[in-house]
Amino acid sequence: MSDIQYLAPTTLDEAVSAYSGAKGSARILAGGTDLLVQMRAGMINPSLIVDIKKIEEINTVRETEKGVFVVGASVSGMELAKNPNFGKTWPGVLEALNLIGSTQIQGRASLGGNLCNGSPAGDSVPALVAAKATLTVQGPNGRREIPVKEVPVGPGKTSLADNEIAVSFSFPSRPPGSGDAYLRMIPRTEMDIAVVGCGVNLTLEGDICTSACVGLGAVAPIVLEVEGAAELLIGSQLDEDTIEKTAEACRACCDPIDDKRGTISYRTKVSGVLLKRAVAIAAKRAKGV
Amino acid sequence: MNDANNKWIGKRTIRPDGADKVTGQATFGADTTMPGMIWGKVLRSPHAHANIRSIDTSKAESLPGVKAVITSADVTNYSPEKSVILGIQDMRWMTRNVMAREKALFHGHPVAAVAATSQKIADQACKLIEVDYEVLPWVVEIDDAIKSDAPILHEFIEFEGKPSNIAGTLEHKKGDVQTGFEEADVIVERSFTTRPVHQGYIEPHACLVSVSADGRATIWSSSQGQFMVRAMTSMLTDIPQSSIRAIPAEIGGGFGGKTIVYLEPLATILSKKSGRPVKMVMSREEVMRASGPTSGSKSTVKMGIKKDGSIVAAQGTYYLQAGALPGSPIRGAVGCAFAPYDIPNVHALGYDVVSNRSKVAAYRAPGAPIGAFAVECVIDEISEAIGMDPLEVRLKNAAKEGTQAAHGPVYPRIGYYETVEAALSHPHREIPLGKFQGRGVASGFWFNAGGESSSQVNITEDGNVVVTTGHPDIGGSRASIANITAELLGIDYKRVSVLIGDTATIGYSNLTGGSRVLFASGMAVTDSTEKVIVSLKERAAKIWDIDPEAVDWEDGYARPAGANAGMFDPLSLEELAERATETGGPIGAGSQLNTAGAEGGFATHMCDVEVDIDLGIVRIIRYTSFQDVGRAVHPSYVEGQLQGGAAQGIGWALNEEYIYDSEGRVDNPGFLDYRMPVCSDLPMLDTVMIEVPNPKHPQGVRGVGEVPLVPPLAAIRNAIYDALGIRFYGLPMSPPVVLEALEQGEAAE
Numbered sequence A: 001m002s003d004i005q006y007l008a009p010t011t012l013d014e015a016v017s018a019y020s021g022a023k024g025s026a027r028i029l030a031g032g033t034d035l036l037v038q039m040r041a042g043m044i045n046p047s048l049i050v051d052i053k054k055i056e057e058i059n060t061v062r063e064t065e066k067g068v069f070v071v072g073a074s075v076s077g078m079e080l081a082k083n084p085n086f087g088k089t090w091p092g093v094l095e096a097l098n099l100i101g102s103t104q105i106q107g108r109a110s111l112g113g114n115l116c117n118g119s120p121a122g123d124s125v126p127a128l129v130a131a132k133a134t135l136t137v138q139g140p141n142g143r144r145e146i147p148v149k150e151v152p153v154g155p156g157k158t159s160l161a162d163n164e165i166a167v168s169f170s171f172p173s174r175p176p177g178s179g180d181a182y183l184r185m186i187p188r189t190e191m192d193i194a195v196v197g198c199g200v201n202l203t204l205e206g207d208i209c210t211s212a213c214v215g216l217g218a219v220a221p222i223v224l225e226v227e228g229a230a231e232l233l234i235g236s237q238l239d240e241d242t243i244e245k246t247a248e249a250c251r252a253c254c255d256p257i258d259d260k261r262g263t264i265s266y267r268t269k270v271s272g273v274l275l276k277r278a279v280a281i282a283a284k285r286a287k288g289v
Numbered sequence B: 001m002n003d004a005n006n007k008w009i010g011k012r013t014i015r016p017d018g019a020d021k022v023t024g025q026a027t028f029g030a031d032t033t034m035p036g037m038i039w040g041k042v043l044r045s046p047h048a049h050a051n052i053r054s055i056d057t058s059k060a061e062s063l064p065g066v067k068a069v070i071t072s073a074d075v076t077n078y079s080p081e082k083s084v085i086l087g088i089q090d091m092r093w094m095t096r097n098v099m100a101r102e103k104a105l106f107h108g109h110p111v112a113a114v115a116a117t118s119q120k121i122a123d124q125a126c127k128l129i130e131v132d133y134e135v136l137p138w139v140v141e142i143d144d145a146i147k148s149d150a151p152i153l154h155e156f157i158e159f160e161g162k163p164s165n166i167a168g169t170l171e172h173k174k175g176d177v178q179t180g181f182e183e184a185d186v187i188v189e190r191s192f193t194t195r196p197v198h199q200g201y202i203e204p205h206a207c208l209v210s211v212s213a214d215g216r217a218t219i220w221s222s223s224q225g226q227f228m229v230r231a232m233t234s235m236l237t238d239i240p241q242s243s244i245r246a247i248p249a250e251i252g253g254g255f256g257g258k259t260i261v262y263l264e265p266l267a268t269i270l271s272k273k274s275g276r277p278v279k280m281v282m283s284r285e286e287v288m289r290a291s292g293p294t295s296g297s298k299s300t301v302k303m304g305i306k307k308d309g310s311i312v313a314a315q316g317t318y319y320l321q322a323g324a325l326p327g328s329p330i331r332g333a334v335g336c337a338f339a340p341y342d343i344p345n346v347h348a349l350g351y352d353v354v355s356n357r358s359k360v361a362a363y364r365a366p367g368a369p370i371g372a373f374a375v376e377c378v379i380d381e382i383s384e385a386i387g388m389d390p391l392e393v394r395l396k397n398a399a400k401e402g403t404q405a406a407h408g409p410v411y412p413r414i415g416y417y418e419t420v421e422a423a424l425s426h427p428h429r430e431i432p433l434g435k436f437q438g439r440g441v442a443s444g445f446w447f448n449a450g451g452e453s454s455s456q457v458n459i460t461e462d463g464n465v466v467v468t469t470g471h472p473d474i475g476g477s478r479a480s481i482a483n484i485t486a487e488l489l490g491i492d493y494k495r496v497s498v499l500i501g502d503t504a505t506i507g508y509s510n511l512t513g514g515s516r517v518l519f520a521s522g523m524a525v526t527d528s529t530e531k532v533i534v535s536l537k538e539r540a541a542k543i544w545d546i547d548p549e550a551v552d553w554e555d556g557y558a559r560p561a562g563a564n565a566g567m568f569d570p571l572s573l574e575e576l577a578e579r580a581t582e583t584g585g586p587i588g589a590g591s592q593l594n595t596a597g598a599e600g601g602f603a604t605h606m607c608d609v610e611v612d613i614d615l616g617i618v619r620i621i622r623y624t625s626f627q628d629v630g631r632a633v634h635p636s637y638v639e640g641q642l643q644g645g646a647a648q649g650i651g652w653a654l655n656e657e658y659i660y661d662s663e664g665r666v667d668n669p670g671f672l673d674y675r676m677p678v679c680s681d682l683p684m685l686d687t688v689m690i691e692v693p694n695p696k697h698p699q700g701v702r703g704v705g706e707v708p709l710v711p712p713l714a715a716i717r718n719a720i721y722d723a724l725g726i727r728f729y730g731l732p733m734s735p736p737v738v739l740e741a742l743e744q745g746e747a748a749e
């Protein structure tokens, strides 16, 4: 390892100018639970590390109006869990973030880091996609907002320019009767990487599903939004037949690889199973039971 | 010694090394540093199999900061033609394992090593070493390795007159299986496979070695035996044992995997060459690629049973992977497979198979879990076939005192029967099971070992006690030794301090392995302590001017006995220590024994599983181990052994496996993808300790550390059958495998 410069600016402008000034050889440090591991493994060798945790906007959770949340990109899972309302509104997003690693990891790991790391198996990403969250990013040319589902573009790659910093996630407000859920399959009970991950977000009016979104992880080079699944669910009563068809839609969009973590056929099958289970949990939460 | 009135034996005393370990003060293998120390690093083969045509180290040597570079030319050679046995190892394979000689035999095999002033320079230097390889076809799996046209690893190994990857066989016979099978009402024959699994110790191999200008070497390292480290290093460096001092560090797990050396001889040679202390620490990846797992296997077991439940014949054939060099634990597989049972006709045969993967090392009851897996699965099937409870079948056929085992011995008093009885009457067996839940049982045996141990017991001038033994303490042996010493002397446990000597401060002591430490060092310490008590009585007799025979030692006091009873005030250990000079000088005694009579250990396990049938995940929901522990000198550490073995067995059965890529490289060399169980995967692992004291040991001790890994594989597999009606014949029973089987089962219906 050569010498590494470390900066911990307190304003976003300072961070952006330092980061963009380094022209791609700098890295943003949020919780560091991916970054430091990758540096130690010799996978990356940054010359500058910009720690963003001292920047207030990036490191706080705000409920801007009732039911509308803006979560800083570097807020750790444990911090987010402390917010009295977020977990009630978005239990699926919170559970996705807080099944990452172990207690120690959860004290550091952030939504921004999980998304920007670009892993197709990142646990919070399918839940963020299902939640239709948007990411605010800032670069030398100002701010822009991107739907989370458009951030991943390939394994380890995002649509952020190499001078842009993820600032915060905005979660849309939803009508009453909404609920979300995230489930993943791992062979163990923790400390593992998702073989398949599935996030489901639903709104019910009476028994009718009026809005739905499904995110699938680890079954393709990027986390997917399964649009066909949403189409099937919306307007239905979440009856068995619909759910079966929705599971099939999930299986159909899988394009996984065979690797040490799972086979193509296993991943494909499991995506349908998780869909069914996640829909059941999200529906229960939507009904408030 | 075996009665319930014991004050210390059987008590859950605080372990002497506990405070240091929980506060981070304990010194493990990588914790020692020295002024002037430099860093050693191993260059490893990028190929699974290759001839080494030449190695050019000149560029590495000229890199500033590099102090020494070594290859196999610097390591003592032993010709492959003639075996040079050291303990359970053969030095002609050891020399080739620590450093590739003619050939690189697996991906990760050391081919050279460097020592440099920083780790970074050592890394760079490794990259500058030019190795000219002739890449050869490679073979990893048993079936491929024993094919007639398989790539041959060692031309000098022959089987049936031809070069072969079968490096050896072992056979046990009793009675005549042919006739036996004719008597059977039901015969079941099944074939099984198991995958190699790593011991998974948390602490990677590490050492620091300093060779002084006059050629004396001091080695600080974490191992299962400082004397093994000394002997192997001596044989691989030609430094006499008297000039090597091996100092044992605290050890962060070994499970058999640290009964051989990897780094110590290399660091010694590097230190000798550079004149500097050299530290070497393996990464987890190096541990997973190049240190021994236990064997993978394939086996076929056939058993015949009569309708009344008596097993009349049993036959087993086992192929075990040795890794790149001969020496798989076929003895454990073949010898232990049928050992819990009194079967009149037994034939067990094992083959040692080499292939291009890291050389296996011992792993708790080496080979025995593989042997038992097949047998205990078949017993489940023959029990079902005759409609008898599998525990009842085990009870009916249980080996007892007087049973002639197929592997040789006639058993003395053993406690196998009692483990089955305990399982039969345990409340675990009565707990109702739900949907997709199942219960399985299996038994197991391990030889246990005695052998050489030394100890020294010294009374300090203030009347306290220091005990020194020669075994690294992996399972809490210091606490148990303190319990025994305190009991014998009749003093408070806190007054006994137990240390582990290095090779210069205590006499030869064999490995911490074979479940032998408390058995053997308990004997040596008992012998030393008894000698000390004799001396204490003599001193009291001298002070009182009576016959030493007329002195009793009781509760830490010398008391006049017999005709003199009550004539003098008792003398305490403190008082006698204070008067040591006038009564004959320092008080202390040592013993050096070759212990015998370890006697086998037996266990029966009961396991409940629940299967998530949509995902294929098997969860262990309840687990109870029943084991004949001889005498639980320190119950907590005996329970710990039982629980640890069950936990490791669960990992082996359900998820652990090496995954190889298309180039013959391990693709999962870390704990993320080599899936050992984590805490939350396990229920509380219950234990039932059955104490059938070993008649050949002063405290009744039997080895307890290895048997616990023998039954779990089959217990889990049999439980899955109970839950799903599906019998598995291979490990691991991981989610994709289970889901696949469920779907095939459905399709078949």
Ligand SMILES: Cc1cc2nc3c(=O)[nH]c(=O)nc-3n(C[C@H](O)[C@H](O)[C@H](O)COP(=O)(O)OP(=O)(O)OC[C@H]3O[C@@H](n4cnc5c(N)ncnc54)[C@H](O)[C@@H]3O)c2cc1C
Residues within 6 Å of the ligand: A027, A028, A029, A030, A031, A032, A033, A034, A035, A036, A037, A052, A073, A074, A099, A100, A101, A102, A105, A108, A109, A110, A111, A112, A113, A114, A115, A116, A117, A121, A122, A123, A124, A164, A165, A166, A167, A191, A192, A193, A194
């Ligand atoms: C033991 C262990 C277990 C783990 N288990 C899981 C698991 O179960 N599931 C899972 O999904 N992951 C797991 N991970 C991976 C990791 O913890 C998560 O991906 C985590 O969310 C990363 O967040 P972080 O804040 O630590 O990111 P960091 O490591 O700080 O950053 C990750 C990457 O994103 C970039 N980045 C971070 N923030 C920003 C930003 N605001 N703008 C632009 N770029 C940014 C960084 O430069 C880096 O490249 C595990 C890691 C460890 C060490």
